[in-house]
Amino acid sequence: MSTKKSSVYEPLTESGAIALAKRLQLFEENSNLLCNEIGDGNLNLVFKVKDSKTEESIIIKQALPYAKVVGESWPLTLDRARIETHALLKQAEFVPQYVPKVFYSDEKLAITIMEDLSRLQISRAALIEGKDLLLLSKHIGEFLAKTLFYTSDYAVNQHYKKSLVKQFINPDLCKITEDLVFTDPFFDHDTNDFEPELGQDVEQIWQDQALKLEVAKLKQKFLTKAEALVHGDLHTGSIFADDKETKVIDPEFAYFGPIGFDVGQVFGNFLLNAISRDVENQEVLFTHIETTWNVFVEEFSKAWKNDGLEIFTKVDGYLEHVLSEIFEEAVGFAGCEIIRRTIGLAHVADLDSIQPYEKRISIKQLALTIGSELIKNQKTIKDPTQFKDYVKQTVNQ
Numbered sequence: 001m002s003t004k005k006s007s008v009y010e011p012l013t014e015s016g017a018i019a020l021a022k023r024l025q026l027f028e029e030n031s032n033l034l035c036n037e038i039g040d041g042n043l044n045l046v047f048k049v050k051d052s053k054t055e056e057s058i059i060i061k062q063a064l065p066y067a068k069v070v071g072e073s074w075p076l077t078l079d080r081a082r083i084e085t086h087a088l089l090k091q092a093e094f095v096p097q098y099v100p101k102v103f104y105s106d107e108k109l110a111i112t113i114m115e116d117l118s119r120l121q122i123s124r125a126a127l128i129e130g131k132d133l134l135l136l137s138k139h140i141g142e143f144l145a146k147t148l149f150y151t152s153d154y155a156v157n158q159h160y161k162k163s164l165v166k167q168f169i170n171p172d173l174c175k176i177t178e179d180l181v182f183t184d185p186f187f188d189h190d191t192n193d194f195e196p197e198l199g200q201d202v203e204q205i206w207q208d209q210a211l212k213l214e215v216a217k218l219k220q221k222f223l224t225k226a227e228a229l230v231h232g233d234l235h236t237g238s239i240f241a242d243d244k245e246t247k248v249i250d251p252e253f254a255y256f257g258p259i260g261f262d263v264g265q266v267f268g269n270f271l272l273n274a275i276s277r278d279v280e281n282q283e284v285l286f287t288h289i290e291t292t293w294n295v296f297v298e299e300f301s302k303a304w305k306n307d308g309l310e311i312f313t314k315v316d317g318y319l320e321h322v323l324s325e326i327f328e329e330a331v332g333f334a335g336c337e338i339i340r341r342t343i344g345l346a347h348v349a350d351l352d353s354i355q356p357y358e359k360r361i362s363i364k365q366l367a368l369t370i371g372s373e374l375i376k377n378q379k380t381i382k383d384p385t386q387f388k389d390y391v392k393q394t395v396n397q
């Protein structure tokens with residue numbers, strides 16, 4: 001992997017992406033290259049460049065100086081490309097099997113050139129199609145345990161940890177999460193986006209002081225708890241998968257934050273898919289939540305016992321305390337994710353594609369109830385079985 005700093009930034013076009021791939025000699029000389037911009041995310045350009053003869057391909061991801069979904073009126077730092085490249089490289093130190101290979105990056109051009117994962121499918125789309133993705137949660141549990149444990153104070157020298165915290169200072173992208181996940185959906189803010197039929201339910205959220213108090217505490221944790229290098233946006237749209245393989249992409253929101261945030265976003269997005277399904281097809285998602293947590297605990301505990309550097313990792317009861325705090329926080333963060341994906345700026349296809357419209361509205365009402373209940377009952381829900389029972393109880397009310 002090589003890194004470069006060009007002197008000027010300019011957004012790439014499809015022909016510009018081909019020219020860049022040729023200049024960097026990423027393909028054989030005289031190859032006939034084709035390129036399409038395939039980005040469907042909220043923020044960046046994504047070019048797929050392919051050799052028409054050999055079918056070999058690469059991905060060139062480029063940050064724009066603004067949020068693509070909104071346009072130039074929402075300026076956004078190009079530094080997110082540096083964060084993404086370095087987060088992918090850091091994660092690859094622990095779980096190379098679960099992240100795309102990075103071939104090249106250029107901070108000034110704000111590009112990351114990486115492995116093309118088109119052989120896999122974005123897991124949100126696959127789950128909406130009803131695919132089970134049987135190994136997804138086993139892989140994600142291991143991804144979470146290893147990337148989070150091995151970047152935390154439990155595992156690394158405290159001077160090195162602080163140098164990493166500095167490297168991953170990411171104020172602009174954190175501000176997006178602070179606003180869109182932890183603030184705007186809980187107030188009458190103009191970024192919110194919901195159907196008029198949800199007006200009363202949303203009003204109830206805005207008036208619920210007990211809920212807002214818990215959200216305030218969760219936001220404070222997100223703002224201050226520099227526990228480990230979190231992915232920061234680990235939803236099912238950031239995970240490529242098939243029945244055998246899993247790859248996590250798009251860590252441009254990475255920073256040192258609470259471990260429970262990544263775990264909670266995974267729980268929240270599995271749950272969003274679960275409630276979008278008929279009851280008889282939901283079980284596989286609850287199994288994914290359970291497996292994610294069980295594998296996380298197993299791998300995190302193994303790493304703690306074998307590689308714990310912090311002296312207190314040898315003290316009886318400390319691991320159990322840390323794990324129970326992570327679970328409690330994950331339940332609360334999952335609730336915030338569910339609410340913001342229902343009434344905030346950035347929706348999910350799991351809910352928005354539900355037909356007919358009336359069914360969509362009633363499932364979104366259910367999502368708001370489940371999200372609120374998870375946030376207010378973080379302390380009583382102690383494990384995935386109770387989590388499932390709690391959700392089912394709410395669904396049946």
Ligand SMILES: Nc1ncnc2c1ncn2[C@@H]1O[C@H](COP(=O)(O)OP(=O)(O)O)[C@@H](O)[C@H]1O
Binds near residue numbers: 043118122
């Ligand atoms: N390494 C990759 N291989 C194949 N397709 C990719 C890759 N990275 C991104 N994409 C495609 O581009 C889309 C947007 O990528 P993503 O990183 O999520 O962008 P954004 O940061 O704008 O959300 C993905 O949903 C996927 O379709």
Ligand SMILES: CSC[C@H]1O[C@H](OP(=O)(O)O)[C@H](O)[C@@H]1O
Binds near residue numbers: 233237
């Ligand atoms: C204006 S950013 C909204 C939303 O988009 C990000 O997701 P992605 O980059 O995967 O499309 C992130 O979840 C932000 O909260």
